[in-house]
Amino acid sequence: MPATMEGGKSVNAIEIKNLSKSFRGLYAVDHLTMTVPVGAIYGFIGENGSGKSTTEKLICGHLAPDGGEIKLFGKDYRDAGVRVRVGALIENTGCFPGSSVWDNLKMQAINLGLEHANEEIQRVLQIVRMEDSAKIKFKSCSLGMKQRIGIAMALLGEPALLILDEPINGLDTDGMRIMREILVDITQKYHCTVLISSHILGELEKIATHYGILCQGKMIQEITAKEMDSRARVFVSIKTKDMAGAAHILKAKFNQVKEVGEYLQVLDVEDTESIVEYLLANGHVVNEIKKNKIGLEEYYVDLMSKKEGK
Amino acid sequence: MEMTHELKFDSPSFGERVKGMLGVDFYRLFHTPLFYIFLVIAAIIPAMILGTSNTDASLYTNTWQMICAQTPLYVVGSMGDYANMNMVFMFGGIMVSIFIGNDYRSGYVKQLFTTHAKKQDYMISKTIVGAFSMACMCITYLLGTVGAGLLVGTSMQVNVGSLVLAVLSKMVMSLGWASLYTFLNIIFRRHFGISIASSFFFGTGILIIGAAAILGNTSVLNIFLYGSSVYACLSATVLTLLVCLAISALWTAIYILLGTRILSKSDVY
Numbered sequence: 001m002p003a004t005m006e007g008g009k010s011v012n013a014i015e016i017k018n019l020s021k022s023f024r025g026l027y028a029v030d031h032l033t034m035t036v037p038v039g040a041i042y043g044f045i046g047e048n049g050s051g052k053s054t055t056e057k058l059i060c061g062h063l064a065p066d067g068g069e070i071k072l073f074g075k076d077y078r079d080a081g082v083r084v085r086v087g088a089l090i091e092n093t094g095c096f097p098g099s100s101v102w103d104n105l106k107m108q109a110i111n112l113g114l115e116h117a118n119e120e121i122q123r124v125l126q127i128v129r130m131e132d133s134a135k136i137k138f139k140s141c142s143l144g145m146k147q148r149i150g151i152a153m154a155l156l157g158e159p160a161l162l163i164l165d166e167p168i169n170g171l172d173t174d175g176m177r178i179m180r181e182i183l184v185d186i187t188q189k190y191h192c193t194v195l196i197s198s199h200i201l202g203e204l205e206k207i208a209t210h211y212g213i214l215c216q217g218k219m220i221q222e223i224t225a226k227e228m229d230s231r232a233r234v235f236v237s238i239k240t241k242d243m244a245g246a247a248h249i250l251k252a253k254f255n256q257v258k259e260v261g262e263y264l265q266v267l268d269v270e271d272t273e274s275i276v277e278y279l280l281a282n283g284h285v286v287n288e289i290k291k292n293k294i295g296l297e298e299y300y301v302d303l304m305s306k307k308e309g310k
Numbered sequence: 311m312e313m314t315h316e317l318k319f320d321s322p323s324f325g326e327r328v329k330g331m332l333g334v335d336f337y338r339l340f341h342t343p344l345f346y347i348f349l350v351i352a353a354i355i356p357a358m359i360l361g362t363s364n365t366d367a368s369l370y371t372n373t374w375q376m377i378c379a380q381t382p383l384y385v386v387g388s389m390g391d392y393a394n395m396n397m398v399f400m401f402g403g404i405m406v407s408i409f410i411g412n413d414y415r416s417g418y419v420k421q422l423f424t425t426h427a428k429k430q431d432y433m434i435s436k437t438i439v440g441a442f443s444m445a446c447m448c449i450t451y452l453l454g455t456v457g458a459g460l461l462v463g464t465s466m467q468v469n470v471g472s473l474v475l476a477v478l479s480k481m482v483m484s485l486g487w488a489s490l491y492t493f494l495n496i497i498f499r500r501h502f503g504i505s506i507a508s509s510f511f512f513g514t515g516i517l518i519i520g521a522a523a524i525l526g527n528t529s530v531l532n533i534f535l536y537g538s539s540v541y542a543c544l545s546a547t548v549l550t551l552l553v554c555l556a557i558s559a560l561w562t563a564i565y566i567l568l569g570t571r572i573l574s575k576s577d578v579y
Contacts, residue, residue: 011317038317060424062578073317078427081321088424094417096338103341108421110333113326153421160317163424 003260011074013038013193014059014163019068021054028054030217031068036195037212038160041187043204044197045212045300052197053090053213056163059195060088072161087154088163089226092144093154097139101130101149105156110298114158125153128182144175151182155190159209162186164196166217168203176203183207203297213303220307234270237263239288240279249282263288321369331435334422336442339409340424345443348405352398352447353454358394360458361506362521373459374468377452378476378543383532385521391470393482396515398451400481402444403509406491410436410460411502428571433492433566440488445481452477472546479542485533488559489565496569499579515539533563 014036023027029051044052055061059070059077061276070077072086095104102121109117118158128148133141143147147167154162164183168176184207186192198204204211211228213221222229239262241247247264250257256267266275276286294302322330339345356376363369369390370376377395380394386392413419422432491509498505515536522531531537536556540551 004487021511027477060420062420062423064575064577075319077322079319080427081319083427084322084425085319086424091415091418094419096342096416096418098342103337107334107337107418109339111330111422112425113330157425158365176530216544252497259436274409 012036012039013040014195015040015069015071015074016055016059017069019055019058019070019173020066021051021058021063022066028174029058029065031212032217032219034219034222035213036193036212038193039187040190040210041183041196041208042136043211043212043296045201045296046197047304048141050214051217052214053165054217056090056165056195056197058126060086060090060163062090069280076256082160084157085160086164087156088161088165089147089150089154089167090163090165093138093150095138095146095149098137099138100135100137101125102134102140102275104149105134105152108153108156113154115156124155127155127185128152129178131185131275144171145179147171147175147179148182151179152237155186158190159192161194162194164194166198167196168198168200176200180207183290193239201297201300206298211296213300215304215307216277228299229293232267232299233268234291234293235265235267236269236275236288237265237288238275238279238286240284240286244282246279246284249284253278254298313454314540318400320569324428324431327428327431331422331426331431335435335439337408339439339443344405344408345446347448348443349450353398353450353457355401357458357461360455360462360464363390364451366441370464372468373462373464373466374473374544376459377473378480378546379540380544381456382529382532382541383527385527386522392519394401395448395451395455396536396575397475398444398447398480398511399483399515399535399539400505400510401446402440402484402487403491404506405443405447406440406488407434407495407502407506407509409440410492410495410499410504414499415502419578420458421546423578426430426551431565432573433489433496433569435560435565436492436495437485437489440491441485444488446482448481448484462541462548472544475546475551476544477546479546479551480539482551482554482557483535483539485544486538487567488497489562489569492537493565493569496572504510505548524539 012035016032016034020027032055038306046052054063058065061078072082075082105121106117110118114120125134128151130148133145144302172178180203183194187194210227211223212219243264247257247259248267250264254266254269258265270291272289272291276289279286283301360370360376376391379391383391490512494508495505498508517532518536519535532541532553538554542554
């Protein structure tokens with residue numbers, strides 16, 4: 001749903017121009033420019049040390065930038081009115097281990113000056129599916145629970161922007177699923193923009209509407225999920241009895257054929273029928289064939305390879 | 311027709327922001343054992359000192375010497391001249407360091423600074439909570455002194471008006487001390503141990519005692535926190551309270567300004 005500010009002016013949730021941050025002379029964020037539209041789930045991708053967390057910390061005001069401009073919803077990122085509507089989960093939840101889940105949430109609710117703190121805490125505990133765990137001490141919670149409490153903390157006060165640094169790291173399959181459902185809920189029901197960094201690209205792909213790909217502190221590409229989908233290369237995976245022979249035959253007709261695991265991949269081809277006919281005509285029986293599209297992970301690897309000139 | 315969602319951002323006022331942060335700090339103060347432990351420590355210290363020093367009759371002849379000296383003694387001649395209510399500021403420094411250190415160690419400071427862009431709110435809130443804690447410690451120290459005095463049987467003779475003014479003056483000084491400790495903890499925020507050690511070091515007043523050894527028993531030293539704390543003695547008048555109020559407020563303003571500047575210009579952690 002498009003968003004406007006008071007007065008009908010259309011804005012982006014995050015607008016960063018030429019942002020830089022260095023540590024001991026080395027740029028962690030190097031003249032970065034990025035735009036996150038309102039309502040997006042923006043997947044922030046990059047290898048370790050690419051500047052994702054530093055950028056998030058700069059947006060949250062935890063680090064002082066060397067230069068550049070950060071605007072949140074069209075206002076300076078230090079504006080108190082905007083900042084009370086930013087929630088973040090960066091590195092750790094920021095909870096006191098000896099205090100209960102409820103007390104930790106209560107403190108953040110007081111900090112935000114929420115009028116109906118108890119109701120609000122109930123609401124966020126429900127969103128993160130933890131309404132029965134309020135009395136547990138934070139230090140007794142599992143990693144998955146701690147991550148969800150972190151999200152609950154960030155959700156207090158109905159934030160307009162949520163910044164999450166690797167929230168699904170270390171979670172089991174079920175934990176990832178729950179986290180995914182929570183994030184989709186947040187954007188759909190509460191019109192919240194989410195900036196999320198993760199190394200687990202397969203999971204990110206399931207929820208993100210936009211991507212920003214970082215390398216050595218620089219933004220190398222910003223792309224919507226739709227654009228990526230339309231640009232993504234298609235391929236056909238084949239399994240035959242004689243893989244080496246089939247590969248030889250296929251390479252004579254198709255430009256890119258490679259062996260990946262127990263499959264042969266024929267890139268940029270969608271017509272499975274013609275491949276089966278061609279292989280049969282050359283004496284190879286196809287045991288298994290499926291049509292695929294290159295996912296986020298392959299897209300990212302491909303992009304990085306091109307950048308490094310491989 | 312496409313639906314749009316209007317976003318509203320109402321800026322909280324200075325009062326609302328500080329109220330929120332103070333609310334968190336007081337909630338934490340009352341819901342964790344740290345504060346209560348230090349209240350007990352403050353009560354036990356005078357009882358221990360008075361109880362164990364009754365063998366040395368020259369050290370404490372009057373119970374109220376445990377609160378402060380008869381006249382401002384910047385030059386320390388004996389343990390009896392030194393070990394009084396000013397020790398609350400020493401132990402209070404450790405308490406404030408642990409309290410602020412826990413903000414950083416738990417990562418809670420990130421939550422605070424994500425939603426509160428204004429660094430001065432943090433300085434003000436920590437100073438007020440630290441001052442409140444030390445003022446409460448002054449009260450439990452007083453109670454501990456009275457209890458120990460009654461048990462040991464040292465003289466209770468005192469000018470009540472001056473005693474009340476001296477205790478009030480020391481409680482007022484808590485504000486200045488709390489701002490100093492908050493400032494020190496901002497400087498050494500990445501080093502928990504150094505924060506505690508530096509707070510304890512300044513809390514001992516060793517720098518002022520050293521300066522007094524050179525300059526003599528001069529009231530010029532009242533411009534410093536420890537000097538004014540010593541000035542609040544058993545011959546205190548309303549002027550003493552006013553001096554303590556002015557010095558405490560002055561240093562509080564200086565440390566809050568400096569701390570805010572450092573926090574604004576540097577990385578939070």
